[in-house]
Amino acid sequence: xxxxxxxxxxxxxxxxxxxxxxxxxxxxxxxxxxxxxxxxxxxxxxxxxxxxxxxxxxxxxxxxxxxxxxxxxxxxxxxxxxxxxxxxxxxxxxxxxxxxxxxxxxxxxxxxxxxxxxxxxxxxx
Amino acid sequence: xxxxxxxxxxxxxxxxxxxxxxxxxxxxxxxxxxxxxxxxxxxxxxxxxxxxxxxxxxxxxxxxxxxxxxxxxxxxxxxxxxxxxxxxxxxxxxxxxxxxxxxxxxxxxxxxxxxxxxxxxxxxxxxxxxxxxxxxxxxxxxxxxxxxxxxxxxxxxxxxxxxxxxxxxxxxxxxxxxxxxxxxxxxxxxxxxxxxxxxxxxxxxxxxxxxxxxxxxxxxxxxxxxxxxxxxxxxxxxxxxxxxxxxxxxxxxxxxxxxxxxxxxxxxxxxxxxxxxxxxxxxxxxxxxxxxxxxxxxxxxxxxxxxxxxxxxxxxxxxxxxxxxxxxxxxxxxxxxxxxxxxxxxxxxxxxxxxxxxxxxxxxxxx
Numbered sequence: 001x002x003x004x005x006x007x008x009x010x011x012x013x014x015x016x017x018x019x020x021x022x023x024x025x026x027x028x029x030x031x032x033x034x035x036x037x038x039x040x041x042x043x044x045x046x047x048x049x050x051x052x053x054x055x056x057x058x059x060x061x062x063x064x065x066x067x068x069x070x071x072x073x074x075x076x077x078x079x080x081x082x083x084x085x086x087x088x089x090x091x092x093x094x095x096x097x098x099x100x101x102x103x104x105x106x107x108x109x110x111x112x113x114x115x116x117x118x119x120x121x122x123x124x125x
Numbered sequence: 126x127x128x129x130x131x132x133x134x135x136x137x138x139x140x141x142x143x144x145x146x147x148x149x150x151x152x153x154x155x156x157x158x159x160x161x162x163x164x165x166x167x168x169x170x171x172x173x174x175x176x177x178x179x180x181x182x183x184x185x186x187x188x189x190x191x192x193x194x195x196x197x198x199x200x201x202x203x204x205x206x207x208x209x210x211x212x213x214x215x216x217x218x219x220x221x222x223x224x225x226x227x228x229x230x231x232x233x234x235x236x237x238x239x240x241x242x243x244x245x246x247x248x249x250x251x252x253x254x255x256x257x258x259x260x261x262x263x264x265x266x267x268x269x270x271x272x273x274x275x276x277x278x279x280x281x282x283x284x285x286x287x288x289x290x291x292x293x294x295x296x297x298x299x300x301x302x303x304x305x306x307x308x309x310x311x312x313x314x315x316x317x318x319x320x321x322x323x324x325x326x327x328x329x330x331x332x333x334x335x336x337x338x339x340x341x342x343x344x345x346x347x348x349x350x351x352x353x354x355x356x357x358x359x360x361x362x363x364x365x366x367x368x369x370x371x372x373x374x375x376x377x378x379x380x381x382x383x384x385x386x387x388x389x390x391x392x393x394x395x396x397x398x399x400x401x402x403x404x405x406x407x408x409x410x411x412x413x414x415x416x417x418x419x420x421x422x423x424x425x426x427x428x429x430x431x432x433x434x435x436x437x438x439x440x441x442x443x444x445x446x447x448x449x450x451x452x453x454x455x456x457x458x459x460x461x462x463x464x465x466x467x468x469x470x471x472x473x474x475x476x477x478x479x480x481x482x483x484x485x486x487x488x489x490x491x492x
Contacts, residue, residue, distance in 0.1 A: 037166040
């Protein structure tokens with residue numbers, strides 16, 4: 001699986017795509033692979049204010065429950081409701097249809113973000 | 126805290142698991158596959174939807190009990206009535222402490238009048254064997270732990286019989302549910318029983334380690350799909366089968382665990398009988414119930430269970446069932462076993478639940 005160049009990555013294996021003041025979040029292909037079959041995603045409430053690094057969603061695989069952390073600060077403006085019926089999209093299309101939430105960015109605070117190359121190196125370490 | 130190095134054992138099939146993409150995890154002192162390349166959900170589906178799943182359950186222990194007192198000894202050590210067994214029959218049973226709580230749950234195989242074979246849980250093996258050997262001192266029996274020499278495979282699912290038959294020189298049709306035969310598997314002496322832990326028709330196959338890889342490969346060749354621990358746990362939880370360390374432990378008696386059907390108080394004396402009788406007349410301290418989540422979420426082990434808004438107990442096993450949704454087994458206060466509004470606390474929120482019959486999905490074992 002190639003790591004898309006238009007996204008940024010966190011050490012917790014989340015991705016973020018920034019379009020103007022909107023950031024879209026998901027977990028990386030590496031993350032879904034490590035978790036195994038995803039059977040439930042708990043989405044955040046709309047309008048919830050997130051700090052950078054705050055747990056905003058929960059992804060549950062057959063055996064494990066994992067928090068997902070917000071790479072940037074902002075307010076939730078949209079969630080991927082399709083994941084309520086098809087959580088497996090996180091497995092099959094982690095960087096696309098498996099997106100989890102969109103936030104309206106507030107302020108400059110972010111967790112440490114990596115480029116695709118940096119994330120690739122991070123995975124190899 | 127520093128990492129503690131634990132020497133994990135490997136079954137003769139370790140390399141085979143790795144070659145199949147098995148994700149190896151520590152389990153009951155062994156390195157076992159939690160899933161293979163297919164993933165837990167597809168493995169589960171293969172077993173439920175008519176294929177044959179093959180499971181390496183060599184971590185489980187086997188003990189041979191033989192001698193003139195074998196029957197009297199097992200009547201005294203186990204909860205079920207061993208005198209009811211005929212040659213070639215398997216019985217679900219348990220070992221209890223004097224306090225009536227579980228040392229382990231087991232299966233007892235009657236080979237002959239003076240010879241029996243016990244299958245015990247991996248995590249309890251050394252404790253069980255010590256108990257069995259200590260108690261053997263007062264009986265004319267020999268108790269031999271054969272676990273290290275024995276590979277145990279489970280082959281489960283509607284296609285199990287077709288996959289296994291070509292390896293045997295005897296018609297499997299003649300082996301009924303909870304029956305077994307001493308039989309040649311690829312020409313080598315083994316034991317095949319029509320038993321399992323999935324709710325599907327299938328077999329458990331005891332063979333010497335030396336032929337483990339050959340038999341495994343042959344069964345794969347015959348279409349069997351390798352199944353890891355994650356799918357195995359899904360399959361057994363859907364049936365509501367107890368698992369030691371979850372529904373049963375040294376903290377509960379058969380009265381709490383709904384296992385009085387394997388505890389025969391009228392068969393004569395056995396270890397734990399007096400305590401179980403006392404518990405039965407005093408009433409259980411808690412009761413095991415089956416739960417289905419009504420709201421969204423996955424009920425998981427240790428999640429608190431409330432009745433009418435007050436904490437009543439906790440989940441012992443829980444999962445997302447592809448067929449039945451969020452399902453769980455839980456201990457609750459005895460007065461809540463049959464009535465009161467149930468809820469499960471998931472990450473601080475109360476999610477509505479209801480009582481369910483067991484099994485959660487239809488059993489296809491061959492009665």
